[in-house]
Amino acid sequence: MTLPGSQFADLRNRGVLVTGGGSGIGAALVEGFARQGARVAFIDIAENASRALADRLATETGQRPEFIAADLTDVGAARAAAAAAVAALGSIRVLVNNAARDDRQPLEAVTGESWDESLAVNLRHFFFLSQAIAPHMRQTGGGSIINFSSIAFMLNMPEIPAYATAKAGIIGLTKSLAGKLGPDNIRVNAILPGMIVTERQRRLWLTEDSIARMQERQCLKRVLVAEDLVGPCLFLASDCSGAMTAQAMIIDGGVS
Ligand SMILES: NC(=O)c1ccc[n+]([C@@H]2O[C@H](COP(=O)([O-])OP(=O)(O)OC[C@H]3O[C@@H](n4cnc5c(N)ncnc54)[C@H](O)[C@@H]3O)[C@@H](O)[C@H]2O)c1
Incomplete structure (x- = not known):
């Protein structure tokens, strides 16, 4: 699967911040925006993979995306990373809240601590990054947040x-932020991927059998990969979706 060939002219030189951009879907998004000529920064906890991505894109596109190392479960670190992204890019018009960790937890094994940890890695920073970046979007006339x-x-x-609670919560957060930020011309939408076969998913959770079973449920009979999320994300970032906010876009090959 390759990245979409289409160009969105308005994304050229646009400041874009992606969380969890070091691997998986986030890395495909960083590359997708970079190949649109956007100015991209990304935050991730995985330093080696992130530096390797920044090095590769610097060589291939002539422009190095700005990597900011941070653990987004720490609200102070998340705010500092947002400030570093603003300092690096000057202006940010697009925020993609993507970082997450889909650990499996049997009902009986959940503790107060593991519950809080899961919501911290899968939900809380979506709010605090939006809170930190929205004022900068407002100053430049608006923006697009994609959760x-x-x-x-x-x-x-x-x-x-x-994890399911956090992912459902992101829909509520998206709608509330859309209501609050709409008057400032800041659009807020959610993307709901289906089974996206990344290296990590294969290593940790997926088997040939589970992939085949999901394909059976999909209308489209092929494996979905990280690059399949790039086009929808570019569309939501671009002025092409300028009247669209508070919506949830499902990209699952037709499961639901
Ligand atoms: N892969 C799928 O099938 C699938 C399906 C539905 C939804 N999603 C969602 O899409 C998004 C991307 O998924 P993915 O499969 O690429 O995930 P992934 O685990 O491959 O990548 C997530 C990235 O976030 C980073 N990250 C994790 N914890 C962090 C922290 N505390 N601070 C900073 N960075 C951190 C990781 O290092 C990694 O680079 C997630 O929000 C996920 O919930 C994925």
Whole structure:
């Protein structure tokens, strides 16, 4: 699968911040925006993978995306990373809240601490990054915030109670932020991916059998990959979706 060939002229030189951009879907998004000529910064906890991505894109595109190392579960670190992104890019018109960790947790194993940890890595920083970046968007006339949810919360999956709660919460957060920020011309939408076969998903959770079963449920009979999220994200970032806010866009090959 390759990145979309289409160019969105308004994304050229636009300041874009992606969380969790070091690997998986986030890395495809960083590359997708960079190949549109956007000025890209990304935040991630995984330093080696992130530096390797920044090095590769610097060589291939002639422009190095700005990597900011931070643990987004720490609200102070998340705010500092947002400030570093603003300092590096000057202006930010697009924020993609993508970082997450879909740990499995059987019902009986959930503790107060593991519940809080899951919501911290899967939900809390979506709010605090939006809170930190929205004033800068307002100053430059508006912007687009794109929040990564998941169809997982609608599929009755038994082993992800806290992750599913966080992903459902992202829909509520998206709608509330859209209501608050709309008067400032800041649009807020969510993307709900289906089963996206990344290296990590294959390593940790997926088998050939589970991939085949999901393909059976999809209308489109092919494996979905990280690059499949790039086009929808570019569209939501671009002025092409200028009247669209408070919406949830499902990209799952037709499962739901
Ligand atoms: N892959 C799928 O099938 C799928 C399906 C539905 C939704 N999603 C959602 O799409 C988004 C991307 O998923 P993915 O599969 O690429 O995930 P991934 O685990 O491959 O990548 C997530 C990135 O976030 C980073 N990250 C994790 N914890 C962090 C922290 N505390 N601070 C900073 N960075 C941190 C990781 O290092 C990684 O680079 C997530 O929001 C996920 O919930 C994925």
